Amino acid sequence: MKILCIHQNFPGQYKHLAPALAARGDEVMALTPKVDKVGVWNGVRLIPYKVQGQSTKGMHPWLQDFETKLIRGTSCVRAALQLKKQGYEPDVILAHHGWGESLFLKDVWPDAKLGLYCELYHQTDETFTRFDPEFFPKQPVADTQRIRMKNLNNRLHEEVMDAGISPTRFQAATFPDHWQDRLTVSHDGIDTEQVIPDPLARLEVTDGRILCRDDEVITFINRNLEPYRGYHIFMRSLPALLAARPKAQVVLLGGDEVSYGAKAPDGKTWKQIYIDEVRPQISDADWARVHFLGRVPYPRFLSMLQVSRVHVYLTYPFVLSWSLLEAMSAECAIVASSTAPVKEVIKDGETGLLVDFFDKDALTKTVVDLLENGTQRRALGAAARAFVQENYDLKQICLPRQLAWVDALAETAGRRPQD
Numbered sequence: 001m002k003i004l005c006i007h008q009n010f011p012g013q014y015k016h017l018a019p020a021l022a023a024r025g026d027e028v029m030a031l032t033p034k035v036d037k038v039g040v041w042n043g044v045r046l047i048p049y050k051v052q053g054q055s056t057k058g059m060h061p062w063l064q065d066f067e068t069k070l071i072r073g074t075s076c077v078r079a080a081l082q083l084k085k086q087g088y089e090p091d092v093i094l095a096h097h098g099w100g101e102s103l104f105l106k107d108v109w110p111d112a113k114l115g116l117y118c119e120l121y122h123q124t125d126e127t128f129t130r131f132d133p134e135f136f137p138k139q140p141v142a143d144t145q146r147i148r149m150k151n152l153n154n155r156l157h158e159e160v161m162d163a164g165i166s167p168t169r170f171q172a173a174t175f176p177d178h179w180q181d182r183l184t185v186s187h188d189g190i191d192t193e194q195v196i197p198d199p200l201a202r203l204e205v206t207d208g209r210i211l212c213r214d215d216e217v218i219t220f221i222n223r224n225l226e227p228y229r230g231y232h233i234f235m236r237s238l239p240a241l242l243a244a245r246p247k248a249q250v251v252l253l254g255g256d257e258v259s260y261g262a263k264a265p266d267g268k269t270w271k272q273i274y275i276d277e278v279r280p281q282i283s284d285a286d287w288a289r290v291h292f293l294g295r296v297p298y299p300r301f302l303s304m305l306q307v308s309r310v311h312v313y314l315t316y317p318f319v320l321s322w323s324l325l326e327a328m329s330a331e332c333a334i335v336a337s338s339t340a341p342v343k344e345v346i347k348d349g350e351t352g353l354l355v356d357f358f359d360k361d362a363l364t365k366t367v368v369d370l371l372e373n374g375t376q377r378r379a380l381g382a383a384a385r386a387f388v389q390e391n392y393d394l395k396q397i398c399l400p401r402q403l404a405w406v407d408a409l410a411e412t413a414g415r416r417p418q419d
Contacts, residue, residue: 006095049079069100118164170341189398197331201306205291222254230314235274239281305330328384333377
């Protein structure tokens with residue numbers, strides 16, 4: 001088949017699927033603004049497109065989000081029209097539609113089958129909009145209306161989507177009922193042959209210290225350190241945690257930007273806001289045991305997981321981080337928030353321990369107790385890895401399921417823009 005992948009940060013979720021399709025003999029092309037010239041990556045032909053256009057000054061703020069998606073959609077479709085002029089006709093289009101790129105591709109290739117990566121449908125109920133009372137919206141009714149507007153992109157894609165795939169049951173369930181018969185739940189997959197426990201792992205931290213499995217290492221990972229992923233709760237647990245564990249080394253990984261939610265106020269970063277909040281409660285000697293690594297290459301990320309004695313993962317009810325499943329695959333003993341979709345993979349007392357997202361004291365106590373109990377840590381870590389191998393293994397479970405999904409997509413009757 002001729003398969004076209006669309007992703008503003010390619011390969012993104014197609015890191016494994018696109019090369020696998022190419023390896024089995026499909027002609028795979030990726031249209032993305034991430035590259036600036038034509039090239040080949042793991043058998044996939046890369047075609048660049050430029051995002052052309054700027055947001056309109058003075059526009060209603062609720063429309064700004066959609067306008068950025070519209071700009072990407074029109075930019076992507078211009079590149080698609082050029083490909084069509086050259087005679088290119090894909091059989092299947094795979095797109096992460098969250099950035100709007102695929103809005104108009106069915107208008108260019110109405111007979112192509114469009115499969116969407118359905119990450120999240122924005123919800124307006126209290127579980128989502130008022131989950132964290134610390135960040136309660138100043139105008140709740142207006143905030144609900146704003147969130148509804150954010151689904152314009154989802155709604156327009158539903159008209160042309162032939163099939164969708166979501167990584168967790170929770171994420172799939174956020175989409176309306178009339179989507180459900182076209183949705184398949186399948187995670188992107190974890191390479192459990194690469195993400196393994198390593199008793200010889202070493203990790204250099206900020207002061208040049210080398211940590212290993214003999215050290216008492218507590219780890220915490222966000223793409224960006226921010227409230228959506230419980231950074232504020234974890235930081236507030238540090239004063240008591242450091243006092244209770246005088247030999248513990250705490251290692252945090254994550255950038256200073258914002259992946260989800262609102263930006264920090266007054267030009268600050270969430271990282272610094274919560275450092276400033278807890279630092280007066282922590283002695284200089286204890287603070288020297290806290291290490292912020294920023295963003296790191298993947299091998300160093302793996303080393304961090306492999307030296308971890310207890311790994312903490314907190315999140316609002318939202319998209320599940322790959323890092324949690326990778327931590328499980330590395331046999332980490334995990335303390336996680338009792339939120340969706342975490343509970344799909346962390347079974348309390350079996351594959352990890354669950355705590356209330358907001359209860360920093362319970363978080364501290366659970367981490368301390370687990371640090372004291374090597375037998376429990378080993379049992380939880382082994383069970384976590386076994387669970388990932390049985391349910392989320394890339395090569396044995398997820399990739400075959402995704403390939404089968406693409407094949408089924410190719411055989412669907414297909415929808416046209418006016419259907």
